[in-house]
Every structure is written in structure tokens, then in C-alpha cells.
Amino acid sequence: MSVGILGYGVYIPKYRIKKEDISKVWGGGAAGIKEKSVLGFDEDVTTMAVEAAQNAITHAGIDASEIGALYVSSVSSPFINKSIAVIIAEVLEISEGASVADFGGSTKSTTTALQACADFVASGRGNYALVIGADAQVGIPGDPLEHSLGAGAAAYLVGKDNIIAEFQDSYFSSTSFTSTWRSDGDQFVSRYDDPRYERFGGYPKIIVDAVNGLFKKTGKTGSDFDYAAFTQPDAKAPVTAVKKLGIKSEKMPSSIVSPVCGDTGSSSVLIELAAVLDQAKPGERIIMASYGSGAGSDAFSLLVSDNVDKKRGQVTTVQSYIENKDYIDYYTYEKTIGILKVKGLPEPMSSIIAQPSAERNKDSELKLKAQECTNCGSLNFPKRHYCIDCKGQDFKDVPLPRRGNIITFNFQYVVAVSPEQAPIPVCTAKMEGAKGEYGGNVSSMITDCSTDDVKVGGRIELVFRRCGKELGLVRYGYKFRPVKE
Amino acid sequence: MAKQKGLPVAVVGAGMIKFGELFGQSYEDMIVGAYRACLKSVDKGVDEEDIEAGWLGTCIPGTGFRREILTGAGLAEPIRFFPKPVSRMENACCTGSDAVRNAAFSVAAGVYDLVLVIGAEKMRDIPSRDSLIAQTGIMYHSWWHPRGSSAPQRFGSLATAHMDKFGTKREHLAMIAVKNHHNGTMDPYTHFNFEITVEQALNAPIISWPLGLFDSCPTTDGAAAILLARQDRAKEYTDKPLYFLGSGLATDPMYLPWKKNFIEFPATQAAAKAAYEMAGIGPDDVDIAELHDCFTITELLTYEDMGFCKKGEGAKWLEEGHPMLDGSKPCNPSGGLKAKGHPIGATGVAQICELWWHLRGEAEERQVKNAEIACTHNLGGLGTTVLVNIFGKEPR
Numbered sequence: 020m021s022v023g024i025l026g027y028g029v030y031i032p033k034y035r036i037k038k039e040d041i042s043k044v045w046g047g048g049a050a051g052i053k054e055k056s057v058l059g060f061d062e063d064v065t066t067m068a069v070e071a072a073q074n075a076i077t078h079a080g081i082d083a084s085e086i087g088a089l090y091v092s093s094v095s096s097p098f099i100n101k102s103i104a105v106i107i108a109e110v111l112e113i114s115e116g117a118s119v120a121d122f123g124g125s126t127k128s129t130t131t132a133l134q135a136c137a138d139f140v141a142s143g144r145g146n147y148a149l150v151i152g153a154d155a156q157v158g159i160p161g162d163p164l165e166h167s168l169g170a171g172a173a174a175y176l177v178g179k180d181n182i183i184a185e186f187q188d189s190y191f192s193s194t195s196f197t198s199t200w201r202s203d204g205d206q207f208v209s210r211y212d213d214p215r216y217e218r219f220g221g222y223p224k225i226i227v228d229a230v231n232g233l234f235k236k237t238g239k240t241g242s243d244f245d246y247a248a249f250t251q252p253d254a255k256a257p258v259t260a261v262k263k264l265g266i267k268s269e270k271m272p273s274s275i276v277s278p279v280c281g282d283t284g285s286s287s288v289l290i291e292l293a294a295v296l297d298q299a300k301p302g303e304r305i306i307m308a309s310y311g312s313g314a315g316s317d318a319f320s321l322l323v324s325d326n327v328d329k330k331r332g333q334v335t336t337v338q339s340y341i342e343n344k345d346y347i348d349y350y351t352y353e354k355t356i357g358i359l360k361v362k363g364l365p366e367p368m369s370s371i372i373a374q375p376s377a378e379r380n381k382d383s384e385l386k387l388k389a390q391e392c393t394n395c396g397s398l399n400f401p402k403r404h405y406c407i408d409c410k411g412q413d414f415k416d417v418p419l420p421r422r423g424n425i426i427t428f429n430f431q432y433v434v435a436v437s438p439e440q441a442p443i444p445v446c447t448a449k450m451e452g453a454k455g456e457y458g459g460n461v462s463s464m465i466t467d468c469s470t471d472d473v474k475v476g477g478r479i480e481l482v483f484r485r486c487g488k489e490l491g492l493v494r495y496g497y498k499f500r501p502v503k504e
Numbered sequence: 505m506a507k508q509k510g511l512p513v514a515v516v517g518a519g520m521i522k523f524g525e526l527f528g529q530s531y532e533d534m535i536v537g538a539y540r541a542c543l544k545s546v547d548k549g550v551d552e553e554d555i556e557a558g559w560l561g562t563c564i565p566g567t568g569f570r571r572e573i574l575t576g577a578g579l580a581e582p583i584r585f586f587p588k589p590v591s592r593m594e595n596a597c598c599t600g601s602d603a604v605r606n607a608a609f610s611v612a613a614g615v616y617d618l619v620l621v622i623g624a625e626k627m628r629d630i631p632s633r634d635s636l637i638a639q640t641g642i643m644y645h646s647w648w649h650p651r652g653s654s655a656p657q658r659f660g661s662l663a664t665a666h667m668d669k670f671g672t673k674r675e676h677l678a679m680i681a682v683k684n685h686h687n688g689t690m691d692p693y694t695h696f697n698f699e700i701t702v703e704q705a706l707n708a709p710i711i712s713w714p715l716g717l718f719d720s721c722p723t724t725d726g727a728a729a730i731l732l733a734r735q736d737r738a739k740e741y742t743d744k745p746l747y748f749l750g751s752g753l754a755t756d757p758m759y760l761p762w763k764k765n766f767i768e769f770p771a772t773q774a775a776a777k778a779a780y781e782m783a784g785i786g787p788d789d790v791d792i793a794e795l796h797d798c799f800t801i802t803e804l805l806t807y808e809d810m811g812f813c814k815k816g817e818g819a820k821w822l823e824e825g826h827p828m829l830d831g832s833k834p835c836n837p838s839g840g841l842k843a844k845g846h847p848i849g850a851t852g853v854a855q856i857c858e859l860w861w862h863l864r865g866e867a868e869e870r871q872v873k874n875a876e877i878a879c880t881h882n883l884g885g886l887g888t889t890v891l892v893n894i895f896g897k898e899p900r
Contacts, residue, residue: 376646383646383647384647400761407757407762426765427662427664427665427668428661428664429656429661429714430713431652431656432709432711432712432713433712445653445661445712447760447761456764457757457762460762461761462647462651462761470713475664475668
């Protein structure tokens, strides 16, 4: 039984920034990279992964509900602790019983996820498994990584019948050697600033060691292969490695995607393989190798089968994604990836603390200005146009009496605003000397007070205190406190 | 000129969905559910094309519950009613009842022969701290904003005053909760359908002393619908319509310190008086009352303010068993807001559904026998707006 690729699909966002536009601001560049792909404002790895997966499923010609496993690899998920694979599974309508997981920690995890898909199918646990690699990593402004880190996604439907390329052998090489990393809380990818050891012991050594390991295991050499599809941290390193391994590279350049899209991270090796499959012929052989800083390299050998021709033209090619592009300037780029912070929407607030309302309420809330009806003598507080008791329209300005007697009260255990403490006594009091049946009362919380101190008829006085916060702004005003007799 | 008795309007259909925490249903799903239940209830059937206009009662679709501003299209869209006219009503907790009142007026005025009223509210999707109980905006007045007010606080202030003046006890409030929970176990449409005891109610967490958890109605999702027809065409739809005998609406100050006192709801007294006068009846003629028990104290005060007993004697009237299901004047046979829940816009319409079943003899286990006249009572804000609607088996 041979396990292999049933269909594949890629996604590269439409936006590009040219090397010159970054260099204009910061100078510098990254090896062989002329421009790179950038997410649109409403895209992220999840949305890219969905579109790549939809392409792959269409190409494979199966129903998504038949997929038994979905593994998504990314090092730039919007979440640290939440699955994007499950969101993707729900969007694709993959059945609830499927094995669904996120892979990450390194861009090499993509091929671990691919191997898991192949094992899933080979073991007979299911007929189809889907692997997706997707990334949109961001470099520090001015750093060479800002030139190289691009955005993209690729998906492969793995199965065992009607495959277009067969997985033949694999060889895994794990090493903690580190060239780039992103620590918890960092937005940007960091790197060692000294390229000397990298050139010797980094990507060029690790990926070559892994492929040589596969050669040794299978008794093959570079000349047995027609194509190489390697992870592309830049556009030059893969070319050097392919040359060193003696792989025939005349059919296709060894860096197709990275010169025009940059390093697409977890999707890089899969997009490169898609570019190869877009033109490979039955019987041709491909060597594929992933790379992840701090993780190592996985090498795979593939044999292209007859089906590749039948499926040709049924999927959007890598080349057409590369060609479908719009250029953005550096400011737009900075805004899109969040270097230039756009001020968010204002916090929701009540109209009560809005400037006009705060100003209108100053007389009653800070100055305790009240009115006495000249007709019936009722104390109206805050001020009114028609007397609350007799509908009179003529008033005399008077200060609000500072002391009063409790008419009724509550102890608030659930409080809407400023729950500094609970329970909060809240009461309504008839103010001393105030007239009126409807007028003459004030309600407020009682401060410096225990529930034992509150009773109907009890004396309270108004005291100037903090009255909560909104928009981080302290509000001041009067509350009650018990009168010490 | 003597005012006319009754409204020449009849209820010819009434239906609702089971209230509750309806996570599986959208606002629109609930409206459709209530609409279908209402259509199904029409004994002789109704051609949907004959419904000429609609009223939608929804209280807080805006910032409170994070919906867009709502229009009558909120009803027209889900049931494919457009381009027919739909007005949207909001009048605090009287929203549903006032939608019914205004729809009835349009029929009484001779503008329409058959109209639809739907009340609906989606309250459970958002977290409790964003819900009505914790809303700051509803306290209306700037002064209150940082000073600890809330709906339970406002109603609790009347409980404290009533206890102080008349000796009413927390036990009396608990008896109302126990009664309404008991009635609710027999109503298939309630949010809660379990019994509670006086001890459970007294020992429950305090929300705003003297009111505890079981003194408070829950926040609930729900929708209810009725069809109103011209009285002289009612028999085209059913041989057992409910006749619209009277309607009264009244207001009172919103700002708590501007209340006349804390032992009564003057707006309930005024609304009841207006409704009784229109119906040509008195409080003794009411056989069943669906009352607005947003908090237990509200129901107790309402016994007094509706004139079922004298001011200050609500607790005694309760102790004597009058509002019990087998009492002289069953109050809240549905379980009230306490057990059924209080999806604000739906409440007043759902109360009419309950009367529809009782007056037609379809209330099964909880059926009140020999009822001829029944009323609904809704109270919005701290009695700042009150609406009483009265229905009967026979027209005026």
C-alpha cells in the first residue's frame, strides 16, 4: 500500500512590499529576497489556512466530512492557548470525531504533522488526513528578518488511492541549534546578530545532514532526484544546499517562492513542494526537506505518479498566487502588522460622565444647589422647571440642607457601580427643614457606616467623597454618613 | 360625556414559547416560535395575509443588550411580514402590555380589523454583570450613578418602608415566592419549574436587603404573541374569544427621592382605576390576576394598590390565602415573573396568554374554575409606569 498526496493547495495573500520600500527607511535587505507577501488587514494564519485547505480538498476531489485527521502547523497563531485547528475543522465541516490538533514550536513541525497524517492513513485509522502549514511571522523594524519574513499557507490531502505523489522514505534529524526564535510575549522574531557560525553550522549544515541521512538510509544520491523542495529562510541558502547535495536542479530553480514572497515559515516547504508538483511529470523524483530553528530538519523522498497529469489544472498554481499581487507602502505595512498602532475605539461610557453632562450636573453634584418653590415651599433637588409637588414654575435658589433623617434603606450586596465594599447601605432621607411631599428627599449610599448603624429615622449628613471611576477618571460628589450624636 | 365601556376588540389567538435560558434560539427564532404558536391557537384558523399590522414589544435591544437599534422590522423580517406596518414599543417593563394596548387602540379606532402583537426579549446571552440587575444606565439620574442604586435596591427600599410601617415580614415575601414557584411547576412555559420552601427563600443569598435571591425574578429569554380582532369579527376566528374590557396606563416620578412615599405605587392605583372604569367593574369583579412580581414586594404592594385589599393589609390578605391558586382571587397562576421569568418585552403579552388559557378552560392542572374576568398588571421602573389590561369571557 502506498501512501501519498491526493491533492494540494496553497494560499498567498495579495499584498507585497518591495525590498526598496523597506530599505528606503532602514537600509539593508535579506539574501535574494526582492519582495515579500504581507497579510491583508482582515487576514491571519487561520484565514490563510482555510483557503489553502479549501483548495486542497477541491483538488483531491473528496468530501471534507470524510477527513479523519486535521493537523495544522504554525508558529504565528493568534492564540497561545486556543486551537486554530478546531476553528478550521469547523469551517471546513470536518466531522466532529476527527483527530484535530495544532502543531507548533518550530517551523519544522509542519513535516512532523505531515508524517502524522501519513501514519494516520498508513495505519488504517482513516482514509484521508489533511495537513496545513501557515505562517505570517514579523521581523523587528530595520532587521534583515523584516525583509525576509513573509506570509503564506499550504495544505496537503494525504490518502492512499489515486495519489499524485507517493511518500517513499523519510529521515528525521533533531537538533536544538538555534538561529532565530520568538519568546513568550514577543511580537517579533529575534535572531543571532553574528552570521559566521550560522553559515557553517546552521541551515546549510542541518538540512544537508538530514538529506544525507536519507540518502544513506535508502542508498540513493542527489543525482537520483529531479527536484528539491526545501524550507526557504531566504532565497540563497536553499540553492547552496541543493548544489552541495548534487541534486539535479536544471528543471527548476531551487528557490521559487522566497525571492518574491519571503520566508513563509511553516508553510515554506509545502508551498515549495506545490510549485514543484505544479510542473512535475509522472515518474520524477522529489527530495523534500523542512527546517526549523532550534528543531532540526526532516527529509522525505517522493515519487510522482501518473495521476499528477490528470489533476493538472484543477488547482490554483503557486505561480498564479505569486502573480496576483498589489504593492503596499511601508506605512501601510507597519499599520497592517501592528508596528504603527492605530488608536482603538473609545471605551464605552455612560452619557452621565460625558463632558457636557458632567458640566450640566456640577451645580447639584459638587455645589449641592437646590431650589425652593415660591408657591408651596417644596424643596426641589436637583433643580427642576416644574415643582415636583405643585407644578409651580417660580423658584428661589437655596443650599441643600446637609443633614436629614432616613425614610427607608437597603443593604446592597450586588452593586452596579464602584463595588468597593459590600454590603453597601443605601438610603433615602428627608432633609432637615425641607418641605414637600414629593420634594425634600435625597438618596445615596452611606459611607463610614456598618449595617448595624442604619435604621428608619436615623440621622445622616452629606459628606464629600470619591464616587467611583469611569474611563479611569475619578468622580467626586457627596454621599451620606451617619451623624455622630 | 361618559366614556365608553370596554374596547370593541377581542383576543382571537395567543401563543408563546417556553421561557428560559434559550442559548439555542436567537431573538428571531423566538419571535418565529411565538408567532407560530399564536397562529396554531386560532380555533378556526387564520389566513396570515389577513393580518394587517403588527406591534413589536422589546425593551432594551440597544446598548443594554448590545443589539442594534430596533424597529418594527425586527418583527417583519423574521416572519416575512414586510411591507406591512409594524410599530415597535418600548415602555420599560410595560413594553409588552403597552404594545397590546396600542394595537387594541388601532383596532378600536377602526383602522385595522386584525393585528398581531409580539413581545420578545433576549436577555441571557450576556454575562450577569452586564444584565439588567447590574445596569448603571437604567438608574436614569446622574446623581444615582455612583451611589449604589440598582433595581433590587429601588424595590427593596419599598420593602423596608412597608415592613417599618405595617409590620410586613420577610416571611411574607417568601410566601409569595413559594406560591409562585408552586404555580410554576404546573405551567409548561416557565423558566423555573421547581418548588421552594419558605426556609430556602429566607436563607438564600441577600441581593439588596431585605430582598434575597428568591425575592427576585430571573433574567430570561422568551417571546409571546397574540392576535387582536375587531370585536364584531371575532367569531370568524374562534367561538371563545377574550374580550378586551379595559386598559389603564399611569406614570409616576422616575427619580427615587421624588417618590411620594415608599409604601405604595400611585401609578398602579391610577392605572387600575382607569382600567376598572373602562371595564365598568371594580376590584372584586376580578377573578384572576397576572401581577408584575419582578420582586416579591411588588406583588404584595400590588394586592393593595389594585384594591384587592386595604393599604397595609397585603400581608394579612396573603396569610388568609386569597391569592393562592385555590384562593378567592388567584394571583399569578402562571407562576408569575418569579417562576416564568421576565423577558421584559414578552412579559405583558405572555400574561395575556395565561388568561387566554384560563378563560377558555385550557389551563389544565392549574385551571382556575369559573373565572369570567381577569386582568394583567405590568409595572415599569420603580412603578414609574404601570399598565393594567382587563379581559373577559363576555363583551361589555
